[in-house]
Amino acid sequence: MDDNIEQVTADHLSWEEFMPGISIDCVIFGYHRRELKILILEYKKSGIFALPGGFLRKNEELNDAAKRVLFERTGLADIYLYQFHTFGSLKRSDTRPMQTVLEKNNTPFDDGHFLLQRFISVSYYALVDFKQAEPVADVLSDSCRWYDTDKLPQLMLDHHNIFEKALKHLQINIDRSVVGLNLLDDTFTMSELQNLYETILGEKLNRTGFHRKMMLSGRLKRLGKKKTGKPHRSPYVYRFTED
Amino acid sequence: MDDNIEQVTADHLSWEEFMPGISIDCVIFGYHRRELKILILEYKKSGIFALPGGFLRKNEELNDAAKRVLFERTGLADIYLYQFHTFGSLKRSDTRPMQTVLEKNNTPFDDGHFLLQRFISVSYYALVDFKQAEPVADVLSDSCRWYDTDKLPQLMLDHHNIFEKALKHLQINIDRSVVGLNLLDDTFTMSELQNLYETILGEKLNRTGFHRKMMLSGRLKRLGKKKTGKPHRSPYVYRFTED
DNA sequence: CCAAAAGTGTTTTGGGTACACCCATGA
DNA sequence: TCATGGGTGTACCCAAAACACTTTTGG
Numbered sequence: 001m002d003d004n005i006e007q008v009t010a011d012h013l014s015w016e017e018f019m020p021g022i023s024i025d026c027v028i029f030g031y032h033r034r035e036l037k038i039l040i041l042e043y044k045k046s047g048i049f050a051l052p053g054g055f056l057r058k059n060e061e062l063n064d065a066a067k068r069v070l071f072e073r074t075g076l077a078d079i080y081l082y083q084f085h086t087f088g089s090l091k092r093s094d095t096r097p098m099q100t101v102l103e104k105n106n107t108p109f110d111d112g113h114f115l116l117q118r119f120i121s122v123s124y125y126a127l128v129d130f131k132q133a134e135p136v137a138d139v140l141s142d143s144c145r146w147y148d149t150d151k152l153p154q155l156m157l158d159h160h161n162i163f164e165k166a167l168k169h170l171q172i173n174i175d176r177s178v179v180g181l182n183l184l185d186d187t188f189t190m191s192e193l194q195n196l197y198e199t200i201l202g203e204k205l206n207r208t209g210f211h212r213k214m215m216l217s218g219r220l221k222r223l224g225k226k227k228t229g230k231p232h233r234s235p236y237v238y239r240f241t242e243d
Numbered sequence: 244m245d246d247n248i249e250q251v252t253a254d255h256l257s258w259e260e261f262m263p264g265i266s267i268d269c270v271i272f273g274y275h276r277r278e279l280k281i282l283i284l285e286y287k288k289s290g291i292f293a294l295p296g297g298f299l300r301k302n303e304e305l306n307d308a309a310k311r312v313l314f315e316r317t318g319l320a321d322i323y324l325y326q327f328h329t330f331g332s333l334k335r336s337d338t339r340p341m342q343t344v345l346e347k348n349n350t351p352f353d354d355g356h357f358l359l360q361r362f363i364s365v366s367y368y369a370l371v372d373f374k375q376a377e378p379v380a381d382v383l384s385d386s387c388r389w390y391d392t393d394k395l396p397q398l399m400l401d402h403h404n405i406f407e408k409a410l411k412h413l414q415i416n417i418d419r420s421v422v423g424l425n426l427l428d429d430t431f432t433m434s435e436l437q438n439l440y441e442t443i444l445g446e447k448l449n450r451t452g453f454h455r456k457m458m459l460s461g462r463l464k465r466l467g468k469k470k471t472g473k474p475h476r477s478p479y480v481y482r483f484t485e486d
Numbered sequence: 487c488c489a490a491a492a493g494t495g496t497t498t499t500g501g502g503t504a505c506a507c508c509c510a511t512g513a
Numbered sequence: 514t515c516a517t518g519g520g521t522g523t524a525c526c527c528a529a530a531a532c533a534c535t536t537t538t539g540g
Contacts, residue, residue, distance in 0.1 A: 021262045062331020062363060086329040086365050088305020120265055120305060120365070122329050128490055190519080211520075216488035216501090224421055225510095232518040254504075382532030433492080452530055459528085468537095475491040 015114035018055040023119040024065050025053040025159070027166035028074065031183040036145040036199050038163065039135055040071060040153065043101040044142050046123055049153045051162060052123070052144065064126045073144055074133040079126050080182045085170040086122045087108075087158060094119035097156040101140055101182035125166040127182035171201055178219070181240040189226060189235040190214065256359035261298040266362040267407050268296040268330075268402070270409035271317065273373035273389055274426040279442050280389040281406065282378055283317060283396065286344040287385050292396045294405060295387065296364070309367045316387055317376040322427045323370050327412040329365045330401060336361035340399040344383055368409040370425035381457060414444055421462070424483040432478040433457065 021237065028039040037222075054069035056062060071077055095116040102109045109116065121151070135144040147153065148223050152160070167239045170177065179200060180193045194210050214220055228234050271282040284293050297312035299305060305325070314320055338359040345352045345359075352359065378387040390396065392410065395403070413420065422443060425437045437453050457463055463481045471477050 019264045019361070021264055058361065059333070059335055062329070064332075064472065072525080083329065086305070086326065086367070088299065088308075090302070090304055118262070118301065120262070120299070120363075122331070122363070205518090206503055208505090208521075209501090213502080222362070227482070228518095229512080230518075231510095231512040231516070235519055288539075320495075372528095449530060450492090451532085452496080452528095471491095472539080473491075474489070474539035478492055 017057055019058055022054045022056050023053050024069055025121045025123045025162055026069050027125040027163055029127050032130040034195050034199055036149045038149055039144055040147045041141040042143045046100050046104045048097050048156050050156045051159045063231045064156055068129050070126050072171045076128055076133055079128055081124050083124050085165055090156050105114055118219045123162050186239045187239050189237055256382055256400045259364050260300055262301055265299050267365045268294045268311055268364045268366045268405055269312050270368040270406050272370050275373040277438050277442055279392045281392055282387055283390045284384040286383055287347050288344050289347045291340050291399050293399045294442050296401045313369050319376055321369055322371055324367050324369045328408055335400050368404050430480045431460050432480055461471045
């Protein structure tokens with residue numbers, strides 16, 4: 001019993017370090033085999049799915065908090081991160097999903113628990129290398145896994161809205177975000193890059209036009225040829241030039 | 244003395260209605276005589292200038308709070324409002340300007356005063372009709388006045404950053420925001436519209452190209468001719484079609 | 487008749503798409 | 514030599530920019 005009280009106190013103390021009412025949600029995009037993916041947390045035994053998120057420390061830059069969330073879930077630093085919107089609907093304050101999560105975690109709580117308040121969500125999207133990321137679950141969750149964006153489970157609260165808005169921003173910023181640089185391997189072929197674009201935009205692109213546009217952008221450097229073992233001419237591989 | 248205590252209590256109670264740590268700032272654009280303007284508050288006798296802002300009620304939609312702030316300062320409803328960024332730098336938590344403001348207002352305060360905490364600013368820009376707006380100062384300020392965007396006073400904290408980012412977003416969204424509809428009179432000439440565009444973008448535009456682009460957009464309806472009394476052909480007046 | 491600004495037709499340009507063709511490669 | 518996919522040149526289209534010309538109006 002004493003242990004339990006101690007735990008509650010410690011719990012309470014740690015929440016004290018954070019700004020109340022402000023959460024940070026991250027839509028973390030990855031790409032593999034023609035599928036656009038995002039990281040999704042599943043809370044323990046609750047069947048509740050959510051975007052990776054976190055809170056803002058009282059002495060922390062907002063953008064640093066987003067970087068920290070990203071690092072905690074993927075182990076990656078120096079990642080393309082973009083703040084695209086802040087969500088503040090009242091529908092966000094439905095506390096039932098989080099109550100369920102706390103119950104399944106055997107965490108004692110009352111109505112005033114930090115996690116049961118109304119949160120404004122400052123939301124970011126990130127582009128990460130699928131192969132380099134090592135998804136890590138947080139204390140409340142069983143898993144942090146990649147899901148194809150066209151096969152997402154039902155997400156808690158307005159998290160599906162958040163994802164959709166992130167995708168829309170990604171589509172609009174597709175060139176500015178240098179998607180290839182952030183979502184592909186270091187080197188890649190032109191059709192791999194085109195496949196990525198087509199997956200994100202959800203539409204077929206003209207092959208020759210795409211080729212020329214990319215070359216004219218001046219951001220691509222052509223390296224050697226790639227031996228594919230396929231019955232056709234082998235493609236060049238490219239790399240993005242830093243600028 | 245009793246009155247004073249009563250006031251403090253009332254003051255405390257009223258701050259209780261708001262979410263802590265979250266503020267809303269509005270860059271309210273107007274346009275008159277080839278000058279782009281924004282509304283700026285001057286705090287009482289302090290020489291401190293700031294963007295109009297406010298706070299989020301605990302039971303209020305975020306976007307509604309922005310509308311409320313706009314209404315309180317201009318008396319206008321149904322205005323084009325766009326949330327463009329959330330600012331969360333630690334530099335925002337310098338409390339000295341607000342302490343000065345409270346002192347000049349003879350408002351008793353201690354370190355824990357609501358206005359002296361760290362705030363995350365969810366920021367919106369608005370486009371309003373200069374002639375219809377009736378700027379109203381808030382309780383802490385002497386004035387709420389229009390300033391030409393190229394002659395702004397020094398603004399507190401990061402408010403000049405906020406303005407700059409708002410302007411950048413306005414420039415990018417200039418067509419989507421239907422700038423003419425929101426910043427001009429109901430009817431206007433083509434060159435008035437072009438002057439508005441040139442002022443916002445800060446560059447000269449090709450006259451005939453602008454004319455044609457606007458007509459091809461299909462959003463303009465040509466009305467009659469305008470008698471100008473000027474020694475040249477009189478221009479048509481136009482109106483935006485609603486859709 | 488002139489100057490000034492508005493409106494409109496014509497030409498040029500440049501990016502995007504479509505198509506045709508050649509190249510490289512393994513079966 | 515055939516099928517397949519990669520690379521590139523040519524033709525075409527459309528929208529934006531540049532230019533030229535006409536129209537209207539007061540002095």
